[in-house]
Amino acid sequence: MKSLTSRMTLWYALIATATVAVILTGGRFYLEYSLLRGIDLLNAVEFEEIRSRIEEQGPEASVADRIAAVHQHAELDASLYFFQVADSDGEILYRSANLGPYQLPEALHGHPTISYEDPELGWIRSMEGQVGDLDVHVVSWLDSTHALFDDYERASLLVCGGVFLLSLTFGYFLSRLALRPIASIQQTAQKISASRFSERIPVPNTGDEVERMAVLLNAMLDRLESAYEQVKRFTAEASHEFRTPLSIVRLQAEKLLNQPSLDPEEREKSLRDQMEEIERLNQMIDDLLFLARSDAGVMRLESRDVFLAEFLEDLQCDVNLLAEEQGLRFVLDHPKNLIWKLDPVLIRQVLLNLISNALRFSSPGMTVRLAVSVRKESLVFSVEDEGAGVPEEKLGRIFDRFERLEPESDSGSNGLGLAICRSIVERHGGNVGARNRQDRSGLVVEVRIPFRGDV
Structure with missing residues (x-):
């Protein structure tokens, strides 16, 4: 039975x-x-x-x-x-x-x-x-x-x-008829594999629980397909990102091995190149582990009430050094006497990452601004620069993993910084977005953290 x-x-x-x-x-x-x-x-x-x-x-x-x-x-x-x-x-x-x-x-x-x-x-x-x-x-x-x-x-x-025997007969056919959508679901589930994730369950127009279950299962399959494609894309991109520094390390090692007569200066340069690539690999691995912990929901927030004026002024001291080194001007605009619950270490990491990107894409003499305000019970950090901005077709992807704002050959970035920023902000229950400035060239990145959000 x-x-x-x-x-x-x-x-x-x-x-x-x-x-x-x-x-x-x-x-x-x-x-x-x-x-x-x-x-x-x-x-x-x-x-x-x-x-x-x-x-x-x-x-x-x-x-x-x-x-x-x-x-x-x-x-x-x-x-x-x-x-x-x-x-x-x-x-x-x-x-x-x-x-x-x-x-x-x-x-x-x-x-x-x-x-x-x-x-x-x-x-x-x-x-x-x-x-x-x-x-x-x-x-x-x-x-x-x-x-x-x-x-x-x-x-x-x-x-x-007689009724019992007839009921067995009719009951069998009625149950087969009633369970036909379930059989269709079973057949579709058997067809689904890594190579055929696009299969979907036929939705019967019955208006009953079976129809609702088919709709829910299709929605679940949509999420699974999206997650699978994301993992597949992430794996391909990660392997590509690892391949370049590993190839450089291997080539430099082969150079040292095959050319023992290299002069000390050339040998030192080769070793230094290897160390830089190894450091890049280490940073990439750390970033990937951070994102993996965030995806798994095991990243812990050390949230506490933070006096924002003191927090932001401390941040400004570090950013001013970076800006002055590149001939740029950094402006901080924030309200006084504002306290907000957040993880100061992680939010500092987010702001430094966003400001560093803004500085990188700005030319000497330009201004980078960090404006802090409260809108609709959310704390908003706005980072504005005066650079060239981002093409509209790329705006929706800049927070994706391994997405770069500049050619790989011109970048020291591994393309994970903005993805980490989004992960931290979402862990605070907030969101992050970007738009090109309307009044002039430049990019505006906004981080919103709700008041006492799900942290």
């Missing part, structure tokens, strides 16, 4: 059979009630006729005359009823001829109506009533009625058996 189709079929058959059995049982009791009520009515009619015959004799009539009146009536219906008359002391005064010497059982006395199984008479239905000082019993046979009940019960068993 591990098959859902089998279980549904069996449950359908059992419920259908139980329903029919309950209906037939109710019919059996209603039939018995109706028949006994009809027999009681006939017995009552007979009793009333006997009463009227006795009363016709008058109040002064003798017992013999009254018994004669009963006998006269009993002769008319002797084939259908038993009659017995007793006096107030219980002495039998009259028995209908069809009773012979047999006397009605004592169990019938004291009951207006009662059904009773007698060893001699079989099933009978008795009615007892008083006519003056006479105790009159009118009794009907129930053998034919009980035979009808037996036939009904046998027929009911046959009907229940």
Whole structure:
């Protein structure tokens, strides 16, 4: 019974059979009630006729005359009823001829109506009533009625058996029909593989739970396909990023190995190149591990209430050194006496990364500005530069991993800095975006951190 189709079929058959059995049982009791009520009515009619015959004799009539009146009536219906008359002391005064010497059982006395199984008479239905000082019993046979009940019960068993078998048949086809969308889901799931992630489950237009489940599963497959493509792209890009520094290290090592006569200055330069590439590899590995921890949700935030004026002025001291070295001007604009809950170490990393990018793409004499404000219960950091900006088609991708804003040959970046910034900001419950300036050339990067966000 591990098959859902089998279980549904069996449950359908059992419920259908139980329903029919309950209906037939109710019919059996209603039939018995109706028949006994009809027999009681006939017995009552007979009793009333006997009463009227006795009363016709008058109040002064003798017992013999009254018994004669009963006998006269009993002769008319002797084939259908038993009659017995007793006096107030219980002495039998009259028995209908069809009773012979047999006397009605004592169990019938004291009951207006009662059904009773007698060893001699079989099933009978008795009615007892008083006519003056006479105790009159009118009794009907129930053998034919009980035979009808037996036939009904046998027929009911046959009907229940037939209903069970038919329900198994119909239930099987109905369950197969109902589970056809599930079978389609199963077939589609079997087709899905790394090379066929585009398969989707057909959505039945039924408006029921199966349709909603198919929609949810397709949405899940969309997310899985997107995640798979992201991992696939990330793997390809990571392997490409690792290949270049590793190739340089290998070539420099081969150069040292194959040219032992290199002069010390050339040898030192080769070793220095190797160390630079190894350092680049180490930085890339650290960045990838950081992103992996963030993706896995295990990156912990050391959030606390930070006095922003002090935090930003400390940041400004470091940035001023970088700006002055490149002949640039750095401007900080922030409100006073503002406290916000965040991880100061990670947010400092975000701001330094964004400001470093702005400095890198600015020419001497230009200004880089960091403006801090509060909008709609969010803390907003805006980093503005006066560089060339970013092509519109690239704006939506600059926070992707291994996406560079400049050719690889001209960059010391591994293309992970902005991706790390986005990861940190999202971990604070915020978001980061970029747009080109409208008033002049340059780029604006905005970081939004909600007030006491999910940190």
